[in-house]
Amino acid sequence: xxxxxxxxxxxxxxxxxxxxxxxxxxxxxxxxxxxxxxxxxxxxxxxxxxxxxxxxxxxxxxxxxxxxxxxxxxxxxxxxxxxxxxxxxxxxxxxxxxxxxxxxxxxxxxxxxxxxxxxxxx
Amino acid sequence: xxxxxxxxxxxxxxxxxxxxxxxxxxxxxxxxxxxxxxxxxxxxxxxxxxxxxxxxxxxxxxxxxxxxxxxxxxxxxxxxxxxxxxxxxxxxxxxxxxxxxxxxxxxxxxxxxxxxxxxxxxxxxxxxxxxxxxxxxxxxxxxxxxxxxxxxxxxxxxxxxxxxxxxxxxxxxxxxxxxxxxxxxxxxxxxxxxxxxxxxxxxxxxxxxxxxxxxxxxxxxxxxxxxxxxxxxxxxxxxxxxxxxxxxxxxxxxxxxxxxxxxxxxxxxxxxxxxxxxxxxxxxxxxxxxxxxxxxxxxxxxxxxxxxxxxxxxxxxxxxxxxxxxxxxxxxxxxxxxxxxxxxxxxxxxxxxxxxxxxxxxxxxxxxxxxxxxxxxxxxxxxxxxxxxxxxxxxxxxxxxxxxxxxxxxxxxxxxxxxxxxxxxxxxxxxxxxxxxxxxxxxxxxxxxxxxxxxxxxxxxxxxxxxxxxxxxxxxxxxxxxxxxxxxxxxxxxxxxxxxxxxxxxxxxxxxxxxxxxxxxxxxxxxxxxxxxxxxxxxxxxxxxxxxxxxxxxxxxxxxxxxxxxxxx
Numbered sequence: 001x002x003x004x005x006x007x008x009x010x011x012x013x014x015x016x017x018x019x020x021x022x023x024x025x026x027x028x029x030x031x032x033x034x035x036x037x038x039x040x041x042x043x044x045x046x047x048x049x050x051x052x053x054x055x056x057x058x059x060x061x062x063x064x065x066x067x068x069x070x071x072x073x074x075x076x077x078x079x080x081x082x083x084x085x086x087x088x089x090x091x092x093x094x095x096x097x098x099x100x101x102x103x104x105x106x107x108x109x110x111x112x113x114x115x116x117x118x119x120x121x122x
Numbered sequence: 123x124x125x126x127x128x129x130x131x132x133x134x135x136x137x138x139x140x141x142x143x144x145x146x147x148x149x150x151x152x153x154x155x156x157x158x159x160x161x162x163x164x165x166x167x168x169x170x171x172x173x174x175x176x177x178x179x180x181x182x183x184x185x186x187x188x189x190x191x192x193x194x195x196x197x198x199x200x201x202x203x204x205x206x207x208x209x210x211x212x213x214x215x216x217x218x219x220x221x222x223x224x225x226x227x228x229x230x231x232x233x234x235x236x237x238x239x240x241x242x243x244x245x246x247x248x249x250x251x252x253x254x255x256x257x258x259x260x261x262x263x264x265x266x267x268x269x270x271x272x273x274x275x276x277x278x279x280x281x282x283x284x285x286x287x288x289x290x291x292x293x294x295x296x297x298x299x300x301x302x303x304x305x306x307x308x309x310x311x312x313x314x315x316x317x318x319x320x321x322x323x324x325x326x327x328x329x330x331x332x333x334x335x336x337x338x339x340x341x342x343x344x345x346x347x348x349x350x351x352x353x354x355x356x357x358x359x360x361x362x363x364x365x366x367x368x369x370x371x372x373x374x375x376x377x378x379x380x381x382x383x384x385x386x387x388x389x390x391x392x393x394x395x396x397x398x399x400x401x402x403x404x405x406x407x408x409x410x411x412x413x414x415x416x417x418x419x420x421x422x423x424x425x426x427x428x429x430x431x432x433x434x435x436x437x438x439x440x441x442x443x444x445x446x447x448x449x450x451x452x453x454x455x456x457x458x459x460x461x462x463x464x465x466x467x468x469x470x471x472x473x474x475x476x477x478x479x480x481x482x483x484x485x486x487x488x489x490x491x492x493x494x495x496x497x498x499x500x501x502x503x504x505x506x507x508x509x510x511x512x513x514x515x516x517x518x519x520x521x522x523x524x525x526x527x528x529x530x531x532x533x534x535x536x537x538x539x540x541x542x543x544x545x546x547x548x549x550x551x552x553x554x555x556x557x558x559x560x561x562x563x564x565x566x567x568x569x570x571x572x573x574x575x576x577x578x579x580x581x582x583x584x585x586x587x588x589x590x591x592x593x594x595x596x597x598x599x600x601x602x603x604x605x606x607x608x609x610x611x612x613x614x615x616x617x618x619x620x621x622x623x624x625x626x627x628x629x630x631x632x633x634x635x636x637x638x639x640x641x642x643x644x645x646x647x648x649x650x651x652x653x654x655x656x657x658x659x660x661x662x663x664x665x666x667x668x669x670x671x672x673x674x675x676x677x678x679x680x681x682x683x684x685x686x687x688x689x690x691x
Contacts, residue, residue: 012140013138013139014140014144015139015143018143018146018147019143021127027436034512036234075149085131085132085133085135085136086132087131087132088137105135106135106136106138106139107138107141107142108139108142109138109142109146110143110146
């Protein structure tokens with residue numbers, strides 16, 4: 001799979017803007033959303049290849065966003081990488097149940113995130 | 123515990139995430155800055171290498187202090203980097219007044235011209251002065267506080283090469299003077315060569331005059347055929363010598379550019395007829411057929427120098443006759459007026475059936491003293507063809523030669539002869555006869571010359587009185603004024619002929635009307651003009667030929683309206 005477009009979803013602006021800047025510098029087209037509802041809307045309208053998704057979000061949490069993306073005909077094959085500070089086993093299980101392709105736990109360095117992204121490109 | 127700690131743990135993780143990303147971001151910025159710093163350092167090094175390596179001195183001056191100087195500046199004025207950087211500018215000047223002066227000079231230059239371009243002998247740290255060109259400009263025209271950049275160019279080398287250049291010029295001027303002197307020397311040498319030739323010809327002609335005259339007189343007195351033969355040989359040799367002297371003189375005149383051609387009306391037909399008939403005896407002697415083919419379209423009269431044209435024809439004819447043993451020599455003359463651009467050109471072809479000339483010799487044939495072995499054997503000056511060549515050139519023409527060994531040689535001459543105006547009177551042919559029964563005063567320092575003249579005149583019933591020099595002649599003329607003509611040598615001791623003539627012409631007595639004929643071995647035609655201008659009525663060159671003498675006496679007597687009685691011989 002070739003990754004062109006990435007949707008970054010996080011309510012912490014420092015995080016979303018840093019990720020956005022780094023990914024843009026690497027040549028990806030980056031979209032940013034600060035809450036769950038916006039994230040779903042943007043995923044449906046822009047059809048990104050990958051969604052980097054935080055779990056704790058206003059208006060709609062990450063599990064719900066992931067479920068909606070995976071339930072939609074147009075976005076069911078979009079890669080969803082969950083990025084969360086929630087590290088309990090049941091919390092991770094919730095994410096996997098929601099259909100995410102990868103569950104990463106915070107804190108994580110950008111090089112690691114990039115390595116996982118690249119693994120999807122192979 | 124896990125549920126209790128979970129939110130704290132979660133928050134901790136969120137904070138940590140932000141912290142990590144912040145660190146990453148900071149690291150990245152540091153990396154970027156480090157790169158930028160490296161790049162800046164590199165360009166600064168490059169910049170310093172260029173400025174530092176420049177031979178010219180460069181300095182940045184701000185607030186009256188040296189902010190920076192390059193190696194060039196250090197090399198030119200001798201101060202160290204540490205000694206000057208940060209120091210006040212006046213430090214390099216031995217006294218403050220000088221610094222003020224140069225400062226004012228710089229300010230005024232900047233104010234009037236908008237630029238600084240000053241030549242000044244800057245003080246070196248060691249005390250001596252260094253000739254420099256100072257140029258400068260502000261770092262920012264709108265902000266004086268940013269200082270000024272000056273550049274200092276050392277002139278020492280240029281001044282040195284200027285000095286060397288001046289010395290070189292001096293040397294060349296000297297060399298030029300030397301060559302000018304050499305040229306003058308050569309010109310003087312040439313003049314003296316010319317003088318030498320004139321003197322030599324004079325010296326040679328004088329004894330030749332005697333030899334020819336005496337030979338003639340002896341020939342009339344002897345009947346013995348063997349003696350006559352010997353005398354004729356003597357005459358021939360003497361004629362040859364006269365010809366040789368004439369040729370050498372002609373050539374030296376041509377070489378020195380003194381040869382001047384006459385421009386008179388003359389009889390072209392007569393000239394060729396005369397030339398061919400004069401040399402006819404040489405053809406008849408050896409059974410050679412000498413022919414003149416004069417094209418009927420050849421104009422009879424033309425303008426030019428008949429004597430020199432005759433010389434050309436004589437030289438070529440003489441040359442052919444010298445080498446041909448049997449067969450023919452022909453002279454073809456035709457005008458080229460049918461050819462475009464050749465209206466006044468006359469073509470003369472002298473062709474013979476002689477031995478011909480090898481190609482090698484043909485190339486050099488018009489050089490001076492170029493004679494083949496045959497030419498040496500047959501006699502000749504070796505100058506004839508060289509003179510002929512030069513004369514044709516002077517006549518606006520040229521000469522060409524073609525030859526086949528064993529078949530013969532043909533010389534083709536083209537000369538330019540201007541159209542002659544219609545003659546108003548037909549001159550009757552003058553037959554020169556001896557003038558008889560008159561009275562002459564002969565003035566000559568050489569006894570044998572006097573004798574020859576005396577015998578010639580006496581034979582024709584003249585009464586003759588002799589004087590050895592001009593002064594003696596004047597003494598005689600004081601008592602005796604009844605001479606029909608005075609025959610006056612020019613070069614004489616005590617008083618020369620020109621001075622004597624002048625005294626005769628200036629005297630109030632009747633002797634001033636007696637015509638004076640110069641007899642001289644001065645052979646240049648310019649001499650003739652000089653003598654005639656000096657008031658001498660006539661001129662006969664030595665050796666004196668009787669017909670020349672009679673002709674000249676006849677002429678001067680007619681001029682002075684004392685018609686002599688001419689009796690037939």
